[in-house]
Amino acid sequence: MYNFHKMKQDLFQAPDYYNLDELLTEEHKLIRNSARDWVKKSVSPIIEEYAQKAKFPDQLIKGLADIGAFGSYIPEEYGGAGLDHISYGLLMQEIERGDSGIRSTASVQSSLVMFPIWKYGSEDQKKKYLPKLASGEFMGCFGLTEPDHGSNPSDMITNFKDMGDHFLLNGAKLWISNSPFADIAIVWAKNEKGRIHGLIIERDMEGFSAPETHNKWSLRASSTGELIFNNVKVPKENLLPNKSGLGAPLGCLDSARYGISWGAIGAAMDCYDTALRYSKERIQFGKPIAGFQLQQKKLAEMITEITKAQLLAWRLGMLKNADKATSAQISMAKRNNVEMAIKIARESRQILGAMGITGDYSIMRHMMNLESVITYEGTHDIHLLITGLDITGLNAFK
Ligand code: TGC
Ligand code: FAD
Numbered sequence: 001m002y003n004f005h006k007m008k009q010d011l012f013q014a015p016d017y018y019n020l021d022e023l024l025t026e027e028h029k030l031i032r033n034s035a036r037d038w039v040k041k042s043v044s045p046i047i048e049e050y051a052q053k054a055k056f057p058d059q060l061i062k063g064l065a066d067i068g069a070f071g072s073y074i075p076e077e078y079g080g081a082g083l084d085h086i087s088y089g090l091l092m093q094e095i096e097r098g099d100s101g102i103r104s105t106a107s108v109q110s111s112l113v114m115f116p117i118w119k120y121g122s123e124d125q126k127k128k129y130l131p132k133l134a135s136g137e138f139m140g141c142f143g144l145t146e147p148d149h150g151s152n153p154s155d156m157i158t159n160f161k162d163m164g165d166h167f168l169l170n171g172a173k174l175w176i177s178n179s180p181f182a183d184i185a186i187v188w189a190k191n192e193k194g195r196i197h198g199l200i201i202e203r204d205m206e207g208f209s210a211p212e213t214h215n216k217w218s219l220r221a222s223s224t225g226e227l228i229f230n231n232v233k234v235p236k237e238n239l240l241p242n243k244s245g246l247g248a249p250l251g252c253l254d255s256a257r258y259g260i261s262w263g264a265i266g267a268a269m270d271c272y273d274t275a276l277r278y279s280k281e282r283i284q285f286g287k288p289i290a291g292f293q294l295q296q297k298k299l300a301e302m303i304t305e306i307t308k309a310q311l312l313a314w315r316l317g318m319l320k321n322a323d324k325a326t327s328a329q330i331s332m333a334k335r336n337n338v339e340m341a342i343k344i345a346r347e348s349r350q351i352l353g354a355m356g357i358t359g360d361y362s363i364m365r366h367m368m369n370l371e372s373v374i375t376y377e378g379t380h381d382i383h384l385l386i387t388g389l390d391i392t393g394l395n396a397f398k
Contacts, residue, residue: 010044017307031087035067035094043098048359056223065136069106071114079131085320089262097266100369101222111256113140120240141182143173143227154246158189169232179225180212188249198240207232218372261333262313267366268341272302275348298347309337328390335383342370
C-alpha cells in the first residue's frame with residue numbers, strides 16, 4: 001500500500017544531466033548548496049500548509065536575508081552580498097524549487113526594489129534604504145501595473161503634481177506582490193508633463209493604503225494586493241533622481257525576468273524529480289510505471305527540456321556578468337523557461353495520477369503558481385512579440 005504522507009519529507013535530488021556543475025565556481029556551488037539546504041529545512045516542511053491557507057509565511061524573511069536572497073548582486077557597501085549574476089540565478093532557482101511565491105518575494109525585493117534604488121537613487125536614498133532591505137528589516141514592493149494598464153504600462157494614469165515643497169500623488173496599482181505588508185513601495189507615476197518617474201512611498205504616508213487581493217488559485221503563499229494613492233503628500237527627496245521614462249521600470253524588469261528564467265528551472269526540477277521517484281515506486285500491471293514507454297517518453301522529454309533551459313540560463317548569466325545581455329535575450333529565456341516548467345508540471349502531475357492532485361506532493365502547487373509566473377513580468381505573448389520585434393525590426397504590439 002502507498003504511504004500517503006511519505007513525500008512530506010523533502011527527498012529532492014537536483015538533476016544535472018550535462019554535468020553543468022562543472023561550469024560553476026566553488027563559490028557558486030557553496031551559495032547554491034546553502035540555499036538548497038535552507039529550502040529543505042525551512043520551506044518544504046511548511047509551504048503546503050501556508051499555500052492551502054493562502055498566507056505568506058513571513059517567518060521566512062530572516063532566512064531569505066541570511067542566504068543572501070535580498071540584493072545578492074548589490075555591492076556590500078550598501079548591505080548587499082556583491083555576488084555575480086550566476087549566483088543570483090542559482091538563488092532564485094533554489095528558492096523557486098521550494099515555491100514560486102517565496103521566489104517572488106526575493107525577486108521583488110532584489111530586482112524591483114533594491115535595484116531601482118541602487119541604479120536610479122540618490123546616495124542618501126541608497127544609504128537610508130538598501131541596508132535595511134538587504135537584512136529584511138524593511139520589505140518592499142513595486143507598483144507598475146494598474147487596473148486598466150497591464151501589458152501596456154506606458155499609458156498609466158497614476159500621476160503626481162509638483163506642489164512646491166512636496167509632490168501630490170494620485171492613482172492606483174493592482175496585482176502588486178508583497179504590497180499588503182511592504183514597508184516601502186517603488187511606485188511609477190507620471191509628472192505633469194507625462195514623464196514616468198519612480199517614487200519611494202512609505203507605508204505610513206497619509207492617503208496611502210494597500211489592501212490584499214483574495215481568492216487567488218495561484219501563488220497562494222505570496223501576498224498580493226493593491227496600492228491606492230489618494231492625495232498622498234510625497235517629500236521631494238523621495239523621487240528617484242537618476243532615471244526617468246518607461247525605460248526605468250523596464251530596466252528593473254530585465255533583472256527580475258532574468259531571475260525568473262532561473263527560478264522556473266527550480267520548479268521544473270522539483271516536479272521532474274518527484275515524478276521520476278514516484279514512477280519508479282508505483283506499481284501497476286505488475287511493474288513500476290517508469291517501465292512503460294509512455295511514462296519514459298514524458299520523463300525523457302522533461303530532462304531534455306530542463307537541460308536545455310539550464311544551458312540557456314547559464315549562458316544568459318555569463319552574458320549578464322559581462323554586461324552584454326540584451327533585453328530581448330532575457331525575454332527569450334523568461335518565456336522559454338517558464339513554458340518549459342509549466343509543461344513539465346502538467347506532465348508530472350499526470351505521472352502521479354490521482355496522487356498528483358493532492359497537497360502531499362508539490363506538483364499541483366507548482367503548476368498553479370506557474371500560471372502567475374507565465375503572466376507576470378510580461379506575459380508569454382508579450383515576450384514572444386519582443387523577440388519578434390528584435391529579429392524583424394517590426395513592432396507588432398500596436
Ligand atoms: P517602448 O517604446 O518599446 O520602450 C519605451 C522605452 O523603454 C526602453 N525599453 C527598455 N529599457 C530597459 N529594459 C527593457 N526591457 C526595455 N524595453 C524597452 C525603450 O528603449 C524605450 O526607451 P526610450 O529611451 O526610447 O524612451 O515601450 P512600449 O510602450 O512600446 O512597451 C513595450 C513593451 C510592451 C515591451 C513593455 O511595455 C512591456 O514589457 N510590457 C510588459 C509589462 C510588464 O512586464 N509588466 C510587469 C509588471 S511588474 C511584475 O509583473 C512583477 S511580478 C513580481 C513577482 O512577484 O515576481
Ligand atoms: P493584459 O495586459 O490585459 O493582457 C491580457 C492578454 O492580452 C494577455 O494574454 C496578453 O498577452 C494579451 N495582450 C496584451 N497586449 C497584447 C498585444 N499587444 N498583442 C497580443 N496580445 C496582447 N505587477 C506589478 O507592477 N508589480 C507586481 O509586483 C506584480 N505582481 C504580480 C503578481 C501576480 C500574482 C500577478 C498575477 C500579477 C502581478 N503583476 C504585478 C501584474 C502583471 O505584471 C500583469 O498581470 C501582466 O503584466 C499582464 O497584465 P494584465 O494582467 O493586465 O493583462
